[in-house]
Amino acid sequence: MSILAVSVWRGGADGRFQTFTVPRLDAQTVLDVVTHIQRRLDPTLAYRFACRVGMCGSCAMTVNGQPRWTCRTHVANVEENGKLTIAPLAHLPIVRDLVTDMRAFFDKWARARGQFQPTKTRRDDVARVAPSSAARRAVDAAIECIGCGVCYAACDVVAWNPDYLGPAALNRAWTLVKDVRDGAGCERLAAVAGDAGCHACHTHESCSERCPMHLAPTASIAGLKRATALAVLRGDL
Amino acid sequence: MSPGAETRLWLAQRASAVVLALCVVVHLVTMIAAVRGGLTAAEMLGRTRGSMMWATVYGLFVLAVSIHAPIGLRTVASEWLGWRGRTADAACVIVGVALLLLGARAILAVTL
Numbered sequence: 001m002s003i004l005a006v007s008v009w010r011g012g013a014d015g016r017f018q019t020f021t022v023p024r025l026d027a028q029t030v031l032d033v034v035t036h037i038q039r040r041l042d043p044t045l046a047y048r049f050a051c052r053v054g055m056c057g058s059c060a061m062t063v064n065g066q067p068r069w070t071c072r073t074h075v076a077n078v079e080e081n082g083k084l085t086i087a088p089l090a091h092l093p094i095v096r097d098l099v100t101d102m103r104a105f106f107d108k109w110a111r112a113r114g115q116f117q118p119t120k121t122r123r124d125d126v127a128r129v130a131p132s133s134a135a136r137r138a139v140d141a142a143i144e145c146i147g148c149g150v151c152y153a154a155c156d157v158v159a160w161n162p163d164y165l166g167p168a169a170l171n172r173a174w175t176l177v178k179d180v181r182d183g184a185g186c187e188r189l190a191a192v193a194g195d196a197g198c199h200a201c202h203t204h205e206s207c208s209e210r211c212p213m214h215l216a217p218t219a220s221i222a223g224l225k226r227a228t229a230l231a232v233l234r235g236d237l
Numbered sequence: 238m239s240p241g242a243e244t245r246l247w248l249a250q251r252a253s254a255v256v257l258a259l260c261v262v263v264h265l266v267t268m269i270a271a272v273r274g275g276l277t278a279a280e281m282l283g284r285t286r287g288s289m290m291w292a293t294v295y296g297l298f299v300l301a302v303s304i305h306a307p308i309g310l311r312t313v314a315s316e317w318l319g320w321r322g323r324t325a326d327a328a329c330v331i332v333g334v335a336l337l338l339l340g341a342r343a344i345l346a347v348t349l
Contacts, residue, residue: 157316160315160316160317161315161316189240190240190241191240192240193240193241193243193244194238194239194240194243195238195243195315195321197240197243199243199244199246199247200312225247228240228244228247229244229247229248231244232241232244232245232248233248237240237241237244
């Protein structure tokens, strides 16, 4: 039976890697490896997961230096000479072992005005939005984000400026900017145009490269740049 | 800095980049052409002295640099040095003004 040498981050920010030996199995995912360690080798290992099928986004970790969903990452695609290195997501405080504190990540969604602001009441008719309209197509291209934090961990700008709102929050804001039912308008544009907002993006495209949902937050951020620029030229911002 | 001001800076840097792209092309083509006529101070000054066209081209060039470079430096200061806020903004304004004055002096020296 072949084996894997797995280095796993233990402890908090000042922790260290601990190496475990795990049996190598066919069709084995990185989440299977972490689960094997926790159930068979060290029950004190802390990690987070829920659905195991790429729907919830809670099992994201840094695998061999890259942020990934561990449930959808086959060991065969990432192991290097029988070795794996598994660490918590970057750019977020470590709670313990492989668990990060996601509050800063989601607080930024709120700071980017990621909440839908209705313009109608429950007594109004249901809004009719043509699926073929340009605005709706722009929303469709970005709406499937499940908030896993992979893009945030991959973003260089977050590393350089911890206040930067990050790709996911800005992507969310863009879906609302293009939502014809939303009424936040210039307030949201103002929320995403500060010195930690869309203009800080360097278009490195690490977020688009790593997004497990194959979204393109970079394109959404470019849309926000255009929208804020137009608002300034119109005198609205 | 306010969202509107931040967006204006972004627009200014993009617009100045467009001007710089054109000016750099003119500058490089001129250099290549100028070398063919012999690379002497007299030859260069003969082309530029009293020329409104060269004063305008390099005036635009200097203006674009004075806008573009400080905005970029502000980002570098923020991301690499963690230097943000009014002191960083003031330092970048000083750099911009210095570039403008030095560039204007050079243009005046070769066109007047």
